[in-house]
Amino acid sequence: MTEPKTMLDVSGLGHRYGGPNGHLAIDDLNFQVGTGELACIVGPSGCGKSTLLRSISGLHRPTSGEVRLHGDLVRGVPSDLAVVFQDYSRSLFPWLSVRSNVEFPLRARGVGKAERRERADEVLEWVGLTGAARKYPWQLSGGMQQRVSIARALACRPALLLMDEPFASVDAQTRFELEDLLLRVRTQFESTVLLVTHDIDESIYLGDRVFVLSKSPASIVADLEIPLGDERDQITTRESESFVHLRSEVARLLRVRTAPATPADEQSADERSADSREKANAHR
């Protein structure tokens, strides 16, 4: 199989808050995400996941290294990048209808009225909200509001969709539904997605790849390929041998990197990553 073209290239990325003697939140991060890939980032609380997303989205300038989106150096917020946050209630405008919320960023990008309407209707259909287009966000459930956020992001046809704990504020059943929705729409729109989550199972269920981060300052402990195929199912995929193996692997990596140093820490990240790939392949 040919390797996908690189969409996101993160190279030597570091961010220190508060000047030269301030807090180093992320350090020397290096990874790529290929066009059309869905990559998940999982790491302990406070390790620097949001800092990483803010650096990738151009919201703050990294103190070392660089980020490139389809080869272009990210210096400010790229126009072809969209972000879905955990807190849908604060990211949607309550005084605008669902359709107007979805059209809002298109208006800001100068897209004409007819095309705005067409694109909004298309993405609302894809997230199953055609019937709610004229409602207001506060008339919808939390899960439906997050669908609106996803529709709004997709309407911009972003080169890269960043998602910061997008399903952390909904109940377990809705979370499963939204995960499956994401898998369907990323195929439909051929989206490239980078999704941050605390949830090991979610990272494996959704990801083509999972990057495991160390505690702060975050560095990449492992880059795992997830050989679970395109057809995933909340019950059969999660109970498969490969899934269970990968879950243990990620949990082990996170435990080692958040616990006080042990002899296991001596194993290099490269060795660990290669080892994980080998085991995952054995379960294909």
Ligand SMILES: Nc1ncnc2c1ncn2[C@@H]1O[C@H](COP(=O)(O)OP(=O)(O)OP(=O)(O)O)[C@@H](O)[C@H]1O
């Ligand atoms: N504006 C800031 N100024 C100083 N330190 C900050 C700032 N923002 C974050 N930090 C620190 O940087 C580290 C990483 O924070 P960040 O929010 O990126 O972590 P996170 O992995 O997203 O956390 P969580 O999993 O709890 O959402 C933390 O130690 C945090 O206290």
